[in-house]
Amino acid sequence: MPEFYLRTESIKSDDILSLSVINNYDKDIITALKSSEPCLIEGSRGTGKSFLMRVAELEIERSDVSSISVYVSFNISSLVDTEDPLQFYHWMLAKSLKALINKLKKRGIVLSSYSVSLLSNDEHNEYDGVDEDLKSIVSAFENSYKGKINIPTHSLPDIEDVKEAIETICIEHKLKRIYFFFDEAAHVFRPDQQRQFFSLFKDLRSPYITCNAAIYPGVTYFGKSFEPTHDCIYKRLDRNIKDAGYIDYFKDIVLKQSDDVTKKAIKEQGGLFKVLALSSGGNPRMLLRTIQDLERFNTQSVNQLIKQFYRSQIWIEHTELGDKYKGHKQLIDWGRDFLENIAISAIEKYNTNRKDKNKEESTIYFWVHKDSPATVKEALRLLTYTGIIRKLDSGVRASRGELGTRYEVKYGCLIALQSSPNNESDDFFNTLSIKKFPEFGKNHSSYLTISNLKNTIEDINTFRESLSNMLQKPISVLKLLTSWQKSKLNHAKIFNLEQLYSCTETELIAKIYNVGPVRARLMKNAATAELLEYLSG
Structure with a gap:
């Protein structure tokens, strides 16, 4: 049988719409994602949440030049581990702003010094300085699993400054709205992270911002400040085998x-x-x-x-x-x-x-x-x-x-x-x-x-022990990597998950004979996607 795309992450943006199959139920969800109201899509793994968000993102980009869609994946969240009690909030904010700036650059939008100062907590008045700071913060958080470190988040703006900056950008460049599409919305086995995600989700609400996110059934913790029935449009992605068609x-x-x-x-x-x-x-x-x-x-x-x-x-x-x-x-x-x-x-x-x-x-x-x-x-x-x-x-x-x-x-x-x-x-x-x-x-x-089982779900030490154990697993546990990919990685002395995550595209090119930049990037992306899915469950 042929090889199929089993994950949306493996599909090029240009191919998303040509591969899409949309029924009336899907259209209803896509319409909600394109509306001005925030939307959550709930569905089990593999039901198509990410794909529908990608379709909505592309439709917005292609049909409305006055709106900008920003796709942000939080699939690497399992590796964030610092002493910062708001580590996930800060990491997610930095990652979201970095993705926004990248999209603005692609659209040729130049920020005013006022917007830049708001996005950098008055640290910079030039575009590149903000970009470098955000990149540094995101990278530090995503490598924090290696050991306890303090990450300087002083350049991260206050959430009200973020909303004011986005409002200014929209007014100055005649934009109606910025859409954020959050995928892998916080680690399903980290309730503390999920609660911080929904705080950010709610905090970002403004007349110029719409947040959408994909979540999983049963294992999502909203926290005390977020009510799904009141704070968003809530859609379940269920496909009933008894449905006509x-x-x-x-x-x-x-x-x-x-x-x-x-x-x-x-x-x-x-x-x-x-x-x-x-x-x-x-x-x-x-x-x-x-x-x-x-x-x-x-x-x-x-x-x-x-x-x-x-x-x-x-x-x-x-x-x-x-x-x-x-x-x-x-x-x-x-x-x-x-x-x-x-x-x-x-x-x-x-x-x-x-x-x-x-x-x-x-x-x-x-x-x-x-x-x-x-x-x-x-x-x-x-x-x-x-x-x-x-x-x-x-x-x-x-x-x-x-x-x-x-x-x-x-x-x-x-x-x-x-x-x-x-x-x-x-x-x-x-x-x-x-x-x-x-x-x-x-x-x-x-x-x-089971009725008297002690709840260990919130135990951070248990989670750290689990993460450390998983990172030492051999790459053979990554079921969707091909035998050729695994053999090439082993030949490059990449035997376990931590070695794989730490290896850059440049190092892959240097270590693997006859693998150029394009193939190295494909291998790295495929391996990273499979690695992160393994870590997240």
Whole structure:
């Protein structure tokens, strides 16, 4: 099978729009991102949050010369570790201003000395001085994991000066608005960082600034000063497998990146494509990844891959989160055990009973009481982050009139349990009923092993230990690097993640025979993207 783009970061800006497949649901989100109101997009990994933000960014740039869009990724946030209690706020502000200045330069906009003085806390009156200071601050924060250092943030402006500077820039250059698109909006396993991010998100609000951000379900901490329902437009990026047009939509996504052989196979084997698309549970990355891993587009290969990926690989990747972040390990391990051995077993039993009674009803859903222990809810939230389950709705009444939350298990995780997923899929899918689900009350026996678990999520020392351990991992853990890339990196004596992160493009050129600047940059970007995704979970 061909190689697909599995991450938006791998796609050139010029190719984003040509590869985009936009339905009415996506259009609604893009419209919100282009509005004057701040917007948050919530979705699991691989659902397309970054891609839609890129589309919105490009549409703004191409259709409205009086607006400027600035895309800022915070994917390197896991490496920020200083004694500054507001380290993330300062780092994110410096990174955002640096990205803004870069975009203004590209547009040929020259700042007045007044704007420059505001952006540099009266340290400079020339453009280049501000740029160099911001670059130095960002770099120092991003290398702070190596040891405790004090970073001179005195040149960072007050947030009110930032807003005044942007207002001045807009008035002087006849601009209507500056749009910030924040991707990887603060590290999901650092609640302190997330709270600081949302303080910055809210602080930047002005008639000339709109902030948009992509966040993850279940694991986002907003802090006390930010209310999603009042402070922004809140959009969930969920793709329901029961929606009309679901299969055609995902087929278009795959065909946009497919070679002629794959296009022909999909056209001739529509049923096989359907079971792969349903198995992904609405996750474009998972669908592309599974098709890319197929040996052949036939029934045997599809059945084999679905069983391997949804019975094994998807669970292994979830469990690895606990190995990376020790403070979450017990929650992650319990969540897997509960879902795999209890919830899914209950769903299977329910489906078998209904089938034995000749009832045309099946389910991939389960319900958890609203008063279940907080640790149970946290474990389930982590499962929504990795996308194994999806939170459908809360406040749902169960059989005894009690209120709780309804979840959907990824379709592939259930169909993979059949001897022939492809043959069983149509009947199973056609009988799915959202009204049918096993129930887990507030005192279910499975909660006993986790209900009194000590919360270590906020423990900074635990996080530092986890980060140090991850940086010593071999580059072989980076699954999406090619064998050629890994061999070349090893040949250059780059064996672990820390060595990879520390190596510059120039050093790659010097160390790797027959690798020029272009290929070195591609290798460095691909390796860094994979490295940062590994570190962030």
